[in-house]
Amino acid sequence: MSETQGKSKNKCDGCKKSQGEDGIKILRCGRCKSAMYCSTTCQKDNWYFHKNVCRARGAVAEGKKWYDPFRKCRDGTSHFGDLELMTWGDTCPRDENDHRLGWGNCFVDEALQLKRKYEEEFGSDDIAMYGYWSHGFRWTCCGMAAGQNDGCDHHGTGPDPCQCDFCHMGKSLPDSIYNMDTLERRGLNLPRGPDPRSFHLVKASLAGFARPFMGMPE
Structure with missing residues (x-):
C-alpha cells in the first residue's frame, strides 16, 4: 500500500474508520490507487469485494481495457465486443416475471437511486459501477448479460466463426x-x-x- 495525499475525510474501505481516528493512517491500494485501507488486515478482509475493481484499474494503468474483450465462454468461443451499461430511460422494459425495469437494469422504483449512486458516489465511473452492480452491463456483440458465459452468438462479426x-x-x-x-x-x-x-x-x-x-x- 502507498500513503494517501488526502485529508481526514479519507476512510478505510474495510472498517470505515477515518484518517487520524484512533491514530490510524489511511493507505491506498498499491495497485489500483483507489481503495483505501488502514491496515493489511482490512485490505485482506475486503479483497473479495475489491478484487475485480482492483484488477480492472490495474489493467487501465497498464494501458489495457478494464475488462477482457475476448472473455472465454464455456463452449470455447469468446465475447469480443464492448461491455455497456444499460441505461434505459422513460421506456422501461419488463423482465420474464413482468417486473418493470429501469436505468441500470434494476427495478424501476430503485432506478433513480442506482443512477444517483453511479453519478455521485462513483463519479460516473463504469469500473466502480461494474464492481458494485455488474447486472447492469451487457455485451454489445451478442446482446447478452455481462455474466453470460454460455456462448457468444455474433453471427459473423467476430474474429472467430460463430458457433450457433x-x-x-x-x-x-x-x-x-x-x-x-x-x-x-x-x-x-x-x-x-x-x-x-x-x-x-x-x-x-x-x-x-x-x-x-x-x-x-x-
Missing part, C-alpha cells in the same frame, strides 16, 4: 429469434447471419434433426 446452429446450417436467424425483445438486446442493432465461415455439414445435419425434434425454432 443457424450459422452451422448456413441460415439467417428466423424472425421468431431475431425479433425477440429480450432486455439485454434492446436498442442494439445485432447481426442476423449466417457467418460464411461457420458452415459445417455434420453439425448442420445434427442441428437440422435435433431442433424440430426438441420443438426449437428452425
Whole structure:
C-alpha cells in the first residue's frame, strides 16, 4: 500500500474508520490507487469485494481495457465486443416475471437511486459501477448479460466463426429469434447471419434433426 495525499475525510474501505481516528493512517491500494485501507488486515478482509475493481484499474494503468474483450465462454468461443451499461430511460422494459425495469437494469422504483449512486458516489465511473452492480452491463456483440458465459452468438462479426446452429446450417436467424425483445438486446442493432465461415455439414445435419425434434425454432 502507498500513503494517501488526502485529508481526514479519507476512510478505510474495510472498517470505515477515518484518517487520524484512533491514530490510524489511511493507505491506498498499491495497485489500483483507489481503495483505501488502514491496515493489511482490512485490505485482506475486503479483497473479495475489491478484487475485480482492483484488477480492472490495474489493467487501465497498464494501458489495457478494464475488462477482457475476448472473455472465454464455456463452449470455447469468446465475447469480443464492448461491455455497456444499460441505461434505459422513460421506456422501461419488463423482465420474464413482468417486473418493470429501469436505468441500470434494476427495478424501476430503485432506478433513480442506482443512477444517483453511479453519478455521485462513483463519479460516473463504469469500473466502480461494474464492481458494485455488474447486472447492469451487457455485451454489445451478442446482446447478452455481462455474466453470460454460455456462448457468444455474433453471427459473423467476430474474429472467430460463430458457433450457433443457424450459422452451422448456413441460415439467417428466423424472425421468431431475431425479433425477440429480450432486455439485454434492446436498442442494439445485432447481426442476423449466417457467418460464411461457420458452415459445417455434420453439425448442420445434427442441428437440422435435433431442433424440430426438441420443438426449437428452425
